[in-house]
Amino acid sequence: MRRFAFVGAFVIGLLVVNGCSRKATQTGPPPPEVLVTTVTPRDVPRVLERVATLDGFINANINAQVQGYIVTRDYQEGSVVKKGDLLFQIDPRPFEAAVAQAKGTLAKDKANQVKANADEKRAMDLFNRKVISDQERDTNIAAAESSKANVEADEAAVQQAEINLGYTKITAPIDGVTGFANNQVGDLVGPSTGPLTTMSQIDPIKAVVTAGEGPFTDFVSRHPDATERQAYIKTLNFELILGNGEVYPKKGTFYALDRNLDTKTGSIRYYVTFPNPGNILRPGQFGKVRFVADIKKGAMVIPQEAVNELQGSYQVAVVGNDNKVSIRPVKMGERIGAMWEVTEGLKPGDRVVVQGGQKVREGAPVTAKDWTPPADALVSKADQQKKP
Numbered sequence: 001m002r003r004f005a006f007v008g009a010f011v012i013g014l015l016v017v018n019g020c021s022r023k024a025t026q027t028g029p030p031p032p033e034v035l036v037t038t039v040t041p042r043d044v045p046r047v048l049e050r051v052a053t054l055d056g057f058i059n060a061n062i063n064a065q066v067q068g069y070i071v072t073r074d075y076q077e078g079s080v081v082k083k084g085d086l087l088f089q090i091d092p093r094p095f096e097a098a099v100a101q102a103k104g105t106l107a108k109d110k111a112n113q114v115k116a117n118a119d120e121k122r123a124m125d126l127f128n129r130k131v132i133s134d135q136e137r138d139t140n141i142a143a144a145e146s147s148k149a150n151v152e153a154d155e156a157a158v159q160q161a162e163i164n165l166g167y168t169k170i171t172a173p174i175d176g177v178t179g180f181a182n183n184q185v186g187d188l189v190g191p192s193t194g195p196l197t198t199m200s201q202i203d204p205i206k207a208v209v210t211a212g213e214g215p216f217t218d219f220v221s222r223h224p225d226a227t228e229r230q231a232y233i234k235t236l237n238f239e240l241i242l243g244n245g246e247v248y249p250k251k252g253t254f255y256a257l258d259r260n261l262d263t264k265t266g267s268i269r270y271y272v273t274f275p276n277p278g279n280i281l282r283p284g285q286f287g288k289v290r291f292v293a294d295i296k297k298g299a300m301v302i303p304q305e306a307v308n309e310l311q312g313s314y315q316v317a318v319v320g321n322d323n324k325v326s327i328r329p330v331k332m333g334e335r336i337g338a339m340w341e342v343t344e345g346l347k348p349g350d351r352v353v354v355q356g357g358q359k360v361r362e363g364a365p366v367t368a369k370d371w372t373p374p375a376d377a378l379v380s381k382a383d384q385q386k387k388p
Contacts, residue, residue, distance in 0.1 A: 033367045095164050222294075
């Protein structure tokens with residue numbers, strides 16, 4: 001019995017020792033995984049991106065300038081036409097009759113003028129020979145002047161009648177693409193009936209871009225001299241990003257800045273023109289205009305999401321060579337797209353936590369992996385940033 005009791009106690013003790021050794025070999029959770037970026041001084045292009053609406057370089061409303069009935073529509077809706085091409089024909093017969101009547105009146109008054117001039121000449125001869133009085137002479141002179149005035153008025157009436165006749169042929173004022181017709185053959189149209197159609201010159205095509213008052217003011221402060229500002233604007237190359245995300249292959253150039261800011265929205269418009277061979281782009285399309293505003297030399301930038309702001313102070317988490325985290329205060333400069341310039345607190349080669357920072361604390365070990373920036377990290381979207 002004593003032997004069995006000893007063996008049982010030995011087995012129990014062995015099990016207790018094995019259990020304790022297993023507990024001693026158990027480890028804690030692995031260090032959290034974070035994504036880091038290495039701080040490297042570099043020349044950073046300040047890329048700006050603005051929403052844009054395409055519009056015709058010239059938009060023309062085609063109106064009737066005389067009243068009459070449309071007898072023909074001479075263009076294909078939506079087609080490209082040249083300046084001077086016939087678009088509509090208004091019934092010319094009433095205007096042809098008006099021209100004929102005006103010319104008849106002119107011919108009659110010219111005949112009267114011939115007689116009045118002859119009477120004036122005869123009266124002057126008789127007056128010089130003391131045959132007629134001053135009053136008779138003056139009457140003949142006034143009659144001749146009146147006849148001359150009637151002829152001049154008749155010539156103006158003929159010219160106006162011919163102009164009105166010309167208005168019956170409604171032609172294209174520019175090279176461009178025509179729209180749908182608002183009136184058809186047989187409609188009575190006139191100056192007050194509204195546009196017959198519209199047309200636009202779309203090569204080049206115009207992108208209408210809007211910038212906020214803040215970016216505009218900052219732009220002027222960066223380029224206070226008007227001559228330098230104009231020279232700088234001419235150096236800019238613009239890209240057009242279409243609605244489907246594709247980049248239009250032709251580069252754009254700055255065209256004009258509006259004279260004033262919109263008092264309701266606090267924004268100002270400017271135009272960028274793009275070559276449009278083949279009329280691929282059309283008015284009304286939406287897109288984005290992108291351009292490199294300038295290059296910031298030797299900037300140390302990190303993603304904005306890596307910066308923790310607390311009561312006006314900024315901190316970042318830095319992973320050391322021992323893979324342990326240190327929390328550092330930093331000073332920040334300009335935001336450039338999704339990036340942010342660091343002016344103090346970091347040095348080249350520092351590894352800054354971009355994602356996973358909520359899982360770390362001072363002195364804690366981490367597993368660091370490289371962070372891959374998005375393709376448009378340096379693109380400033382619309383007016384979300386403080387700088388233009």
